Amino acid sequence: MGRTTRKKRSTLANRAIVASAALILGGGGLVAVNVYASAGEGWSGSPPDRTRNAGRQMSTIDCPDAGIALPDVPDQARPEVDRELAAMDTQITDAYRKFADRKEQIAQDPGLAENSVLGPLKNKRAASLDRIGIAIERNAADRPQGLEGLAPCSLRADDEDDGQGDGQGAEDGADQGGDDQGQDGGQDQGGDQDQGGDDQGADQGADQGQGDGQDGDDQGEDDGQEGNGPEASDFVDIESVEPNVDRPRNRRGASRGTFTTDCGRNENGKFNPDNVIAAPGVSNGAHHMHDYVGNQATDAFSSDDDLAGGESTCRNQGDKSTYYWPVLRLQNGQDENDVGADGGGKDQNVGEIQTPSQVTLKFVGSPSGKVTAMPRFLRIITGDAKAFTNGDANANASWSCTGFEDRQLKDKYPICPEGSQVVRSFAFQSCWDGQNTDSANHRTHVAFAQDDGRCPNGFRAIPQLVQRIVYDVPPGPGFAVDSFPEQLHKPVTDHGDFINVFDDQLMKKVVSCVNGGRKCS
Numbered sequence: 442m443g444r445t446t447r448k449k450r451s452t453l454a455n456r457a458i459v460a461s462a463a464l465i466l467g468g469g470g471l472v473a474v475n476v477y478a479s480a481g482e483g484w485s486g487s488p489p490d491r492t493r494n495a496g497r498q499m500s501t502i503d504c505p506d507a508g509i510a511l512p513d514v515p516d517q518a519r520p521e522v523d524r525e526l527a528a529m530d531t532q533i534t535d536a537y538r539k540f541a542d543r544k545e546q547i548a549q550d551p552g553l554a555e556n557s558v559l560g561p562l563k564n565k566r567a568a569s570l571d572r573i574g575i576a577i578e579r580n581a582a583d584r585p586q587g588l589e590g591l592a593p594c595s596l597r598a599d600d601e602d603d604g605q606g607d608g609q610g611a612e613d614g615a616d617q618g619g620d621d622q623g624q625d626g627g628q629d630q631g632g633d634q635d636q637g638g639d640d641q642g643a644d645q646g647a648d649q650g651q652g653d654g655q656d657g658d659d660q661g662e663d664d665g666q667e668g669n670g671p672e673a674s675d676f677v678d679i680e681s682v683e684p685n686v687d688r689p690r691n692r693r694g695a696s697r698g699t700f701t702t703d704c705g706r707n708e709n710g711k712f713n714p715d716n717v718i719a720a721p722g723v724s725n726g727a728h729h730m731h732d733y734v735g736n737q738a739t740d741a742f743s744s745d746d747d748l749a750g751g752e753s754t755c756r757n758q759g760d761k762s763t764y765y766w767p768v769l770r771l772q773n774g775q776d777e778n779d780v781g782a783d784g785g786g787k788d789q790n791v792g793e794i795q796t797p798s799q800v801t802l803k804f805v806g807s808p809s810g811k812v813t814a815m816p817r818f819l820r821i822i823t824g825d826a827k828a829f830t831n832g833d834a835n836a837n838a839s840w841s842c843t844g845f846e847d848r849q850l851k852d853k854y855p856i857c858p859e860g861s862q863v864v865r866s867f868a869f870q871s872c873w874d875g876q877n878t879d880s881a882n883h884r885t886h887v888a889f890a891q892d893d894g895r896c897p898n899g900f901r902a903i904p905q906l907v908q909r910i911v912y913d914v915p916p917g918p919g920f921a922v923d924s925f926p927e928q929l930h931k932p933v934t935d936h937g938d939f940i941n942v943f944d945d946q947l948m949k950k951v952v953s954c955v956n957g958g959r960k961c962s
Contacts, residue, residue: 498548499540499544499554499597499598500596500597500598500929501596501599501669501829501830501928502533502536502540502558502596502597503595503596503830504566504594504830504927506830506831507529507570507588508719508882508883509831510585510591511573511585511882512880512881512882514577515577518576518580518581520721521572521573521576522881523719523722523723524722524723525570525573525576526569526719526720527720527723529569530726530728531728532569533594533925533927534728536558536559536561536562537926537927538789539558540596541669541926543558547596559594559595562594566591567589570589571588571589573585573588597830599670599929669789669926669927669930670929670931671772671930671931671932673918675918675921675930675931675932676854676856676918677850677853679842679848679850679855679858679861680845682848682850683848685848685849686846686847686848686849690808692808692809692894694810695806695809695810695894696807696810696811696812696902696955696958697955697958698805698954698955698956698958698959699803699805699806699954699955700803700804700904700950700951700954700962701801701803701804702755702756702760702762702802702804702962703757703962704734704735704754704755704760704764704800704802705734705754705800706734706796706798706799707732707733707754707796707797707800708796709754711733711734711739712731712732712733712768712779712784713730714726714727714728714731714783714784714788716731716938717740717742718822718883718940719883722741725788727767728783728784728788728926729767729768729924730767730768730794731765731767731938732766732768732797733763733764734764734765734800734802735753735754735755735760735761735762735764736751736752736753736761736762736763736942737753737754738750738751738752739940743763745818748761748763748940757947759943760943761944762940762941762943763940763942764938765937766865766867766908766935766938767826767924767935767936768790768794768923769794769795769797769865769912769914769923770792770793770920770922770923771793771914771915771919772791772792772919772921773792773793773915773919775792776792776793777791777794779794788925788926790924795912795914797910798862798913800909801908801910802907803906803909804904804905804951804955805904805905806902806904807871807896808890808894810902812902812956813901813902813903814903814949814951815873815903815948816878817943817944817948818878818940818942819903819941820879820938821869821870821887821938821939822937822938823837823867823868823869823938823939824837824838824867824934824935824937825934825936826924826925826934826936827925827934828928828931828933828934829928829929829934833851833852835884836851836852836933837868837936838933838937839866839867840853840854840855840864840866840935841855841864841866842855842857842861842862842863843861843911844860846864849866851932851933852933854920854921854932856916858916859916861916862911862912862914863911863912863920865910865912865922866908866909866910867906867907867937868906869907869937870888870889870905871890871902871904871905872889872890872900872901872902872903873886873887873901874886874887874899875899887900888900904952906939922934922935
């Protein structure tokens with residue numbers, strides 16, 4: 442896919458249209474009690490109530506995330522399990538499209554949802570879960586119990602209590618412009634981080650027919666994101682938010698240094714909708730487009746050897762790491778050139794892709810002691826691409842505006858005043874289990890520091906990657922990040938991915954700089 446060369450500011454009229462559209466997006470909400478919505482829940486529970494409050498207009502499909510329930514998968518079974526998890530995401534995407542096409546009819550006849558959407562989706566998920574169970578049983582002593590309980594999905598209201606809070610919570614530990622961005626109390630997510638299975642990607646290279654009808658009149662109910670978000674309530678004026686960032690105090694022996702790597706802003710326009718971490722070997726595994734900086738060999742099929750031999754946009758060629766995140770798009774009625782492509786218009790991600798005005802990739806230390814080197818090819822996912830339906834236990838992105846970065850939002854997009862730019866930040870997990878470069882759910886091999894800055898038992902501190910991405914976009918509610926279609930482009934679903942491909946010499950320099958209290962690049 443070619444890169445976007447347009448970088449326009451909306452006209453006043455366009456801004457008014459965008460703002461007006463935002464006020465009517467979402468169209469109210471639907472029914473939904475999903476007993477699996479909490480990221481802490483596992484296998485059991487009664488099927489969701491799919492028909493309560495059926496008279497309300499429905500907004501999305503809510504399915505239990507099977508990746509959460511599979512923290513332990515034998516290595517030999519992982520490729521097959523990953524493919525089935527990706528297939529289940531494609532099933533949800535296809536079902537969401539059918540639901541969106543029949544939204545008005547379902548509002549009038551709730552039984553239609555069960556017959557045409559939820560029932561067929563349950564059957565497909567049950568078959569995939571059965572294949573997952575067989576793959577694991579083939580390579581382990583026992584078959585996982587209760588997988589069938591993950592098959593049913595429900596319909597859900599956008600305006601239901603989703604546990605996201607009031608949008609005022611700081612994602613502390615993000616780069617607030619200071620030198621010691623360190624690990625703060627906001628990262629005492631420890632065990633919670635073990636539960637996510639984010640971005641478990643989608644179609645297995647097929648994704649047949651996803652584009653049918655996506656650009657047609659059936660999608661024209663709402664402007665902006667083709668009727669599936671964002672909506673006005675997803676935005677808040679940053680000037681109305683109280684300062685909420687508390688920086689942690691460094692303890693004696695803290696590692697106070699920093700190492701900054703300059704890998705550009707994706708000026709060359711490397712995009713794809715793959716996710717080599719969560720859905721290796723699966724085309725369009727994310728169902729949304731990613732920006733890439735650093736390693737240019739990264740796609741769904743990249744091996745460690747491919748990454749080691751790939752070209753890098755990083756100024757220091759000792760860093761061939763992969764850094765990627767969902768693109769941000771303007772909702773100004775202008776089509777991007779992926780309007781008919783997987784990850785773009787076929788997956789209801791529309792609008793002009795925005796090249797960041799600034800990207801800062803900084804590695805910082807631990808407030809409680811020294812750090813040790815990251816292993817090469819360590820993979821880290823931070824945040825949860827499915828946080829709108831999973832709950833926010835693994836959400837870990839923050840939103841703010843330049844000049845206001847002592848005010849951080851997790852579940853709202855900021856409306857920045859004139860002259861201020863939008864900032865999104867990710868503070869990655871900073872503790873490693875000392876053994877694994879990945880895990881079955883892509884979470885349990887790393888963790889966040891505890892309240893006191895120390896790593897959980899069995900984990901050791903590593904340099905913490907802190908990303909700060911800045912965008913020059915028109916003021917107002919006229920932008921959104923890409924997402925899985927059913928996640929409705931909610932800001933809480935923002936996430937970042939990282940694969941460490943530093944060479945040994947440069948990683949030693951990173952550790953030396955961080956532990957020695959120096960600022961290096």
